[in-house]
Amino acid sequence: MKRLLLCLGLIVSVSVVTPVADGVAAEKLITGNMRVVIGSKSTGGDTYQNSAIVAQALAEELGIDVKVDAVGATAAFKTMERSGQDGNTIMIFHDQAYLAYLYGIKGSADIFKELKIGPTIAINPGNAYLVPKKSPYQTIDAIIDACGKGTKVRVAIQPGGVSEIGYTAMKNAVKLKYPGSEENLVAINTGSQADKNQLLFDGQADVINGSVQANEQYTRLPEDDQKAMRFVWLTARKGTIEQANPEGMGQTTRDDLMKFVEPNAVVPYDASSNFVFDKEFIFLYNKNMSPELVAYLDNALTKIYAKGEIQKIQKKSFFIPDFLPSTESGPYLMKKMERIEKIISGMK
Amino acid sequence: MDLLADLTPLFFTLVFVGVLIGILFGAIPGMTATMAVAVCLPLTYSLNLREGLALLLGLYVGGISGGLVPAILLNIPGTPSSITTTFDGYPMTVNGDGEKALKIGIISSLFGGLFSAAILFFFAPALADIAIKFSYVEKFLIIFLALTVIASLSSNVLVGIFSGVLGVWISLIGTYDVSVGGNGDTRLMFDFMVPYLEEGFSLLPVLIGLFGLATILQEAEKGVKDEPLCADVSLSNRAKFSMRDFKGQIINLFRSSSIGTFVGMLPGVGGSAASVLSYTQAKNFSKDPSKLGTGAPEGVIASEASNNGLTGGALIPLLSLGIPGDSTTAVLIGAFTLQGIQVGPLFIGENMETWHTMMVALVVANLVMFFVMFFAIKYIAKVITVPKYILYPIIVMMCVVGAYAINYGIMFDVWTLLLFGVFGYLSGKIGIEVAPLIIGFILGNSAEVYFVKSLESFGTLTIFFTKSPIAMFLWVLIAVSITYSIYTTVKSIRTKRANAGH
Numbered sequence: 001m002k003r004l005l006l007c008l009g010l011i012v013s014v015s016v017v018t019p020v021a022d023g024v025a026a027e028k029l030i031t032g033n034m035r036v037v038i039g040s041k042s043t044g045g046d047t048y049q050n051s052a053i054v055a056q057a058l059a060e061e062l063g064i065d066v067k068v069d070a071v072g073a074t075a076a077f078k079t080m081e082r083s084g085q086d087g088n089t090i091m092i093f094h095d096q097a098y099l100a101y102l103y104g105i106k107g108s109a110d111i112f113k114e115l116k117i118g119p120t121i122a123i124n125p126g127n128a129y130l131v132p133k134k135s136p137y138q139t140i141d142a143i144i145d146a147c148g149k150g151t152k153v154r155v156a157i158q159p160g161g162v163s164e165i166g167y168t169a170m171k172n173a174v175k176l177k178y179p180g181s182e183e184n185l186v187a188i189n190t191g192s193q194a195d196k197n198q199l200l201f202d203g204q205a206d207v208i209n210g211s212v213q214a215n216e217q218y219t220r221l222p223e224d225d226q227k228a229m230r231f232v233w234l235t236a237r238k239g240t241i242e243q244a245n246p247e248g249m250g251q252t253t254r255d256d257l258m259k260f261v262e263p264n265a266v267v268p269y270d271a272s273s274n275f276v277f278d279k280e281f282i283f284l285y286n287k288n289m290s291p292e293l294v295a296y297l298d299n300a301l302t303k304i305y306a307k308g309e310i311q312k313i314q315k316k317s318f319f320i321p322d323f324l325p326s327t328e329s330g331p332y333l334m335k336k337m338e339r340i341e342k343i344i345s346g347m348k
Numbered sequence: 349m350d351l352l353a354d355l356t357p358l359f360f361t362l363v364f365v366g367v368l369i370g371i372l373f374g375a376i377p378g379m380t381a382t383m384a385v386a387v388c389l390p391l392t393y394s395l396n397l398r399e400g401l402a403l404l405l406g407l408y409v410g411g412i413s414g415g416l417v418p419a420i421l422l423n424i425p426g427t428p429s430s431i432t433t434t435f436d437g438y439p440m441t442v443n444g445d446g447e448k449a450l451k452i453g454i455i456s457s458l459f460g461g462l463f464s465a466a467i468l469f470f471f472a473p474a475l476a477d478i479a480i481k482f483s484y485v486e487k488f489l490i491i492f493l494a495l496t497v498i499a500s501l502s503s504n505v506l507v508g509i510f511s512g513v514l515g516v517w518i519s520l521i522g523t524y525d526v527s528v529g530g531n532g533d534t535r536l537m538f539d540f541m542v543p544y545l546e547e548g549f550s551l552l553p554v555l556i557g558l559f560g561l562a563t564i565l566q567e568a569e570k571g572v573k574d575e576p577l578c579a580d581v582s583l584s585n586r587a588k589f590s591m592r593d594f595k596g597q598i599i600n601l602f603r604s605s606s607i608g609t610f611v612g613m614l615p616g617v618g619g620s621a622a623s624v625l626s627y628t629q630a631k632n633f634s635k636d637p638s639k640l641g642t643g644a645p646e647g648v649i650a651s652e653a654s655n656n657g658l659t660g661g662a663l664i665p666l667l668s669l670g671i672p673g674d675s676t677t678a679v680l681i682g683a684f685t686l687q688g689i690q691v692g693p694l695f696i697g698e699n700m701e702t703w704h705t706m707m708v709a710l711v712v713a714n715l716v717m718f719f720v721m722f723f724a725i726k727y728i729a730k731v732i733t734v735p736k737y738i739l740y741p742i743i744v745m746m747c748v749v750g751a752y753a754i755n756y757g758i759m760f761d762v763w764t765l766l767l768f769g770v771f772g773y774l775s776g777k778i779g780i781e782v783a784p785l786i787i788g789f790i791l792g793n794s795a796e797v798y799f800v801k802s803l804e805s806f807g808t809l810t811i812f813f814t815k816s817p818i819a820m821f822l823w824v825l826i827a828v829s830i831t832y833s834i835y836t837t838v839k840s841i842r843t844k845r846a847n848a849g850h
Contacts, residue, residue: 217692
């Protein structure tokens with residue numbers, strides 16, 4: 001009955017805030033509510049899920065109400081330009097925050113100049129490329145070779161972000177191995193995961209970008225099912241997948257997933273290294289937010305991660321905890337961006 | 349037996365509370381079922397998956413159903429999918445049949461909801477396999493078919509088509525978003541407009557402006573006197589509601605519920621297309637099409653049966669493919685991800701208990717919606733007996749709050765409301781037809797994306813005719829719909845001329 005009353009109380013208030021608990025920090029630099037705008041409009045995606053986990057923990061640690069708003073990238077950047085100096089509005093997004101700028105997408109911002117980089121919080125290791133189960137391409141290497149031998153291979157992606165970066169890397173790999181043949185790898189620009197899947201079902205794409213979370217069940221369908229798919233490449237680092245829970249996702253274990261990362265699935269970056277990419281989630285702040293507030297949030301997150309509970313929740317949802325305080329995350333992301341920029345500009 | 353263990357008092361209370369809050373969200377102009385689910389999504393954190401789903405499904409059904417109240421009583425569609433409910437519902441209110449229209453709408457909603465739940469339960473995986481046969485080309489043709497309603501809704505076909513095209517044009521203002529595979533460029537605007545119109549005009553403020561605010565401005569012009577919209581919700585000299593009102597409408601009920609369910613299961617086509625499409629077909633199959641739009645119960649039945657039919661339909665791709673069928677189920681998917689549950693083609697088989705619990709929640713939500721609305725309606729309907737000088741300012745205030753809230757506090761949405769309110773008012777003066785315009789506006793965006801993507805994929809216009817037997821069948825439906833519209837228009841002109849001759 002008590003549980004019922006608690007839930008009723010929660011619902012009737014139609015509160016959109018995350019419940020507050022104790023654990024109030026000694027000196028409260030942020031009071032009242034915190035609004036977390038995210039770079040995605042979806043409440044069913046990984047950005048919302050990740051942000052909700054961190055928001056819950058922050059609410060408890062700081063003793064404030066934290067609300068996540070799925071406003072989308074353009075609206076989130078605009079919000080961060082005009083507010084957030086007081087730390088009451090922050091943004092959470094992933095690598096697309098700078099990738100969109102590198103790809104020249106309108107409405108995107110140079111986060112390194114226009115915003116302040118906050119801590120990284122987690123990795124979604126699931127960024128994947130898939131083919132139909134009946135596809136002649138058994139491996140990512142076979143796709144690169146097919147392009148080199150003059151076969152046109154169509155890859156369905158959403159332009160300007162994490163979805164496109166793997167495509168760019170594949171194209172770069174074709175160029176390295178078979179110079180001049182990279183034009184045989186063709187991007188089909190589309191939107192949602194549903195659209196990418198549909199292109200594969202229709203035979204209008206040979207390869208699609210997807211994710212372990214969204215596509216794992218499709219990989220377990222029988223081969224004669226029109227919807228059946230197969231992973232050929234996960235962009236994540238080997239070390240990242242190794243940190244996942246052994247049970248992996250759905251009925252695909254961590255060991256199964258290891259078959260699709262280097263050294264088992266290799267996309268060369270240059271003569272001496274391979275391309276790997278972890279999709280990382282980052283805090284972004286208003287440019288003028290004070291260093292005290294940045295340190296205050298860093299401290300709060302350091303305490304949250306030191307407790308070890310958030311890591312369990314993240315891992316249960318197939319995220320890899322990846323906390324780096326602001327002092328380290330900025331230079332780290334800048335280096336990551338510069339490495340990626342080389343292949344993007346090389347393909348222009 | 350595990351299923352019974354899940355059906356606790358808390359489970360039913362959550363469904364009930366969800367439906368109640370959903371109805372309120374649906375009934376307040378500017379707030380939608382999607383918002384209701386989004387607002388309550390974080391609450392599911394403190395519940396387990398099945399309890400969370402009970403709450404969210406209640407919100408979904410309530411939110412979709414609540415939209416009929418302002419549509420019928422105030423000519424303001426509470427949600428985009430209740431736009432066609434205004435076409436006949438409001439004229440019925442003006443004729444003194446408000447309560448009757450509401451009851452017809454509620455029963456149709458219940459039928460549509462239960463029909464789609466049954467389809468979902470028995471045929472979900474099989475229908476998902478059919479849904480994936482619909483590629484960009486077929487989805488474009490479905491939307492094109494829905495757009496043919498423009499011809500049959502207009503009092504002057506040419507002006508109607510012009511208004512519809514104008515609506516499509518307005519819908520294309522904004523960015524060709526990369527999230528739908530576009531190039532991210534803005535179009536149809538000057539540079540100084542970019543900060544405001546980057547994301548285009550928001551649907552809800554446009555909808556409420558054109559319908560709600562424009563009506564109030566028209567009334568203001570006449571002078572808002574100390575009189576209610578209607579003295580009595582069911583005038584004593586008119587027939588009260590009885591089940592006889594559904595006589596001859598069984599086929600309409602089944603057809604509209606089927607269209608709602610079918611459109612719902614096609615990801616990306618959108619809920620509004622369902623009610624528009626079924627309204628078109630109700631008009632095309634009506635014994636007297638000229639009555640639709642003037643207060644015919646069959647119009648309300650078509651619209652409400654289909655938009656509730658959408659609920660079960662949109663859950664088909666969600667639970668059988670892991671792909672949401674409409675904007676509300678796109679939020680609903682968050683309840684699964686927040687609990688770390690994958691939805692996909694194997695979801696139902698691997699989560700039988702959750703699946704059964706969801707079905708119970710869906711059916712219970714529809715029944716609760718019916719009882720709450722049907723028996724509360726005579727009190728809710730009294731809103732139209734409130735003097736206009738009190739009612740209208742309250743509506744304007746609610747419209748402004750709804751418009752401001754829809755995108756988490758964007759002031760330009762309030763200006764959009766005002767702009768389209770004035771535009772709707774002026775449209776009446778210069779003869780632009782608002783209903784075709786708004787349908788063009790609602791469907792224009794998807795039509796563009798599917799048209800462009802079809803061409804990008806196949807590289808030739810002939811693909812629209814030759815892609816598949818489904819495409820060819822849709823062309824037959826389009827041809828029939830257009831021919832029938834022309835036939836009925838010509839017939840009504842001849843009748844008018846004949847009457848004038850006499």
